Every structure is written in structure tokens, then in C-alpha cells.
Amino acid sequence: MDYLDRATAPISEAEWNRIDEAIISSARTTLVGRRVVEVLGPLGAGAYNIPFAVYKGKMVAGVDMTGEGESSVVEASNRKTVSLPQLYTDFKITWRDVETDRQMGLPLDVSAASIAAGSVAMQEDALIFNGSKELGLEGLFTAAGRSTVKIGNWDEPGSGLADAVKAVNQLAGAGHYGPYAMVMSPVQFGKLIRIYGNTGTLELDQIKALVTGGIYYSNAIGGQKAVLVEVGAKNLSLAIGQDFTAGYLGAEKMNHLFRVLETAALLIRRPSAICSLE
Numbered sequence: 001m002d003y004l005d006r007a008t009a010p011i012s013e014a015e016w017n018r019i020d021e022a023i024i025s026s027a028r029t030t031l032v033g034r035r036v037v038e039v040l041g042p043l044g045a046g047a048y049n050i051p052f053a054v055y056k057g058k059m060v061a062g063v064d065m066t067g068e069g070e071s072s073v074v075e076a077s078n079r080k081t082v083s084l085p086q087l088y089t090d091f092k093i094t095w096r097d098v099e100t101d102r103q104m105g106l107p108l109d110v111s112a113a114s115i116a117a118g119s120v121a122m123q124e125d126a127l128i129f130n131g132s133k134e135l136g137l138e139g140l141f142t143a144a145g146r147s148t149v150k151i152g153n154w155d156e157p158g159s160g161l162a163d164a165v166k167a168v169n170q171l172a173g174a175g176h177y178g179p180y181a182m183v184m185s186p187v188q189f190g191k192l193i194r195i196y197g198n199t200g201t202l203e204l205d206q207i208k209a210l211v212t213g214g215i216y217y218s219n220a221i222g223g224q225k226a227v228l229v230e231v232g233a234k235n236l237s238l239a240i241g242q243d244f245t246a247g248y249l250g251a252e253k254m255n256h257l258f259r260v261l262e263t264a265a266l267l268i269r270r271p272s273a274i275c276s277l278e
Contacts, residue, residue: 003045004247009256011098015108019246022110023117023260027244030121032218033128036181037266038233041240045263050239051081052267056145058175084241085135087123088261091116095254116260117244125220128238128266129183129227138268140183140227141278145271147174151224151278154191157203161196164207167228167275174272176230181213184226184277189217226277235273240264 006016043050053076062071091112101108131139138144147170152159168180192204192215199206208215213231221227229236241263249257268274 009248018108018110019113022114026114026117027121030118032216033125037236037238040237042243043241045242047241049081049083054078055270082265084263084265087120089116089119090259093256120260125218129220141276143268143271146274149277160192161206170275176273179213180211181231182211182215182228185221186217228275230273235270237267
């Protein structure tokens with residue numbers, strides 16, 4: 001990890017540990033995409049391009065007494081290669097802050113590191129859900145070959161549940177039988193926090209009975225949108241080269257510059273395992 005240049009930073013190992021702990025804690029509380037997409041890696045900071053297989057079509061198993069009938073053959077329809085971009089945010093700790101904390105016997109203030117890590121985590125979620133047209137990367141809402149459902153007016157009781165049922169039926173019809181996970185914008189999530197009919201339970205809980213892989217909201221999703229996926233690495237993976245870490249950029253006018261960074265990209269092996277509601 002010499003490329004991080006951590007040894008040249010004028011801070012102790014204990015202070016580095018505080019920075020690392022702050023970064024990991026902030027990332028964990030912010031990241032949503034990793035709750036529904038399995039992580040592949042870390043593969044190492046040098047991982048630049050990741051090849052992966054793409055599968056299309058519904059698989060049908062054979063059934064007969066001799067095993068000589070017709071059945072689908074599971075094979076990749078094609079292979080793709082995705083590049084892992086860098087996601088990063090810089091932060092500064094002034095030399096006076098370092099010296100003041102030491103003289104007063106205080107632990108190093110790592111608030112800036114936490115804020116920077118939260119920013120990188122948000123960028124990761126944005127990449128997972130929305131992709132990047134500039135980098136040629138697909139997200140869950142932009143993947144070619146995904147299913148779509150026109151989202152209803154969730155201000156009307158029961159509309160969110162009805163849309164979830166439609167999305168599940170779409171995926172099941174394409175050969176994806178669950179478990180499913182769902183992620184939506186905060187505004188849509190909030191509309192489900194209400195009692196459903198005369199059941200005495202929330203509409204959100206009604207959907208959870210169907211979507212057993214979890215229901216979440218992400219601030220990387222805007223407007224009135226949601227996405228349902230069949231979970232599992234056979235469908236989706238988040239390829240991680242270098243996971244969340246910090247490096248030292250050097251001194252600038254005696255103050256210390258650092259960088260929170262990671263390298264990551266979404267691998268969509270089976271786009272038919274995604275259904276966007278929008």
C-alpha cells in the first residue's frame with residue numbers, strides 16, 4: 001500500500017487507526033447498494049478491468065424418464081469487461097489541529113475523514129443505482145434488458161403494494177423466483193409508513209412479506225422511483241478493487257491533505273433480474 005504514502009504523513013499509527021475507523025464507520029452507515037448487491041473482492045488496487053459473463057433468457061429444466069429430452073443449456077450469451085473507476089474525496093487536517101489535540105491529550109479530530117467517506121459512499125450508491133453515462137457504466141435504473149413497471153400514485157393506499165406485486169410478477173415471469181430486495185427514493189419509502197387498510201400493519205410490512213431480501217431507501221435515488229432485484233451473485237456483483245481507505249497527499253502550506261478513495265464497478269450478469277418502477 002505504498003501508493004497511499006501513509007508513512008510520510010506526520011501522524012502516528014494510533015491516529016491513522018482513528019482515521020480508518022471513522023472512514024469505515026461512516027461508509028457502513030451510508031452505503032445501501034451493498035445491502036442488495038453482493039461484493040466481489042477486494043481484488044486489489046491494481047485491478048483495472050474486470051471480465052464477466054452475461055446471461056440472457058429464461059432457463060427451462062428438462063423432465064422425463066430417460067434424460068434424453070430437450071432442456072435449456074445454461075451458457076453465457078456474451079462476455080463483457082468493465083473498468084473500475086476511482087471514487088474519491090479529499091479532506092484537510094490543519095497542523096494546528098493536530099498539535100492542539102496532542103497538547104491537550106485529545107484524540108485526533110477525524111470529523112473531516114468521516115464526512116469525506118460519506119461523500120464517497122454516496123457516490124458508490126449513485127454508481128450502483130444510476131450508472132455513469134460519461135464512463136459507460138450501467139446502473140440498476142439504466143441497465144439494458146431490465147424489466148420495467150410504470151409506477152403508480154403511492155399517495156393512494158395500497159398502490160405501493162400493488163406495484164411491488166407487479167414487479168415481482170415481472171421477475172418471476174422472466175425466471176427469477178427470489179428472494180427479492182427493493183430500494184426506492186426516500187419520498188417513496190415515506191409513503192409506505194402508513195396503516196394498510198384495516199390490517200393494523202404498515203403497508204411497508206405487507207410488502208416485506210413478499211420482498212424478503214429487504215426494503216431500503218437511498219438518497220442516491222431521486223423522484224418517484226424504486227427498483228426490485230433478485231439478489232445473488234449469479235445476477236449482480238459489486239466488483240471492488242481497493243475498498244475504502246485513506247492516503248496522504250502531502251502538506252499544503254503546512255496543513256495536511258488526505259484522500260478517501262475506493263475503486264468499484266457494478267457487474268450486471270443477468271439484467272433480467274432487475275425491474276425498475278418509474
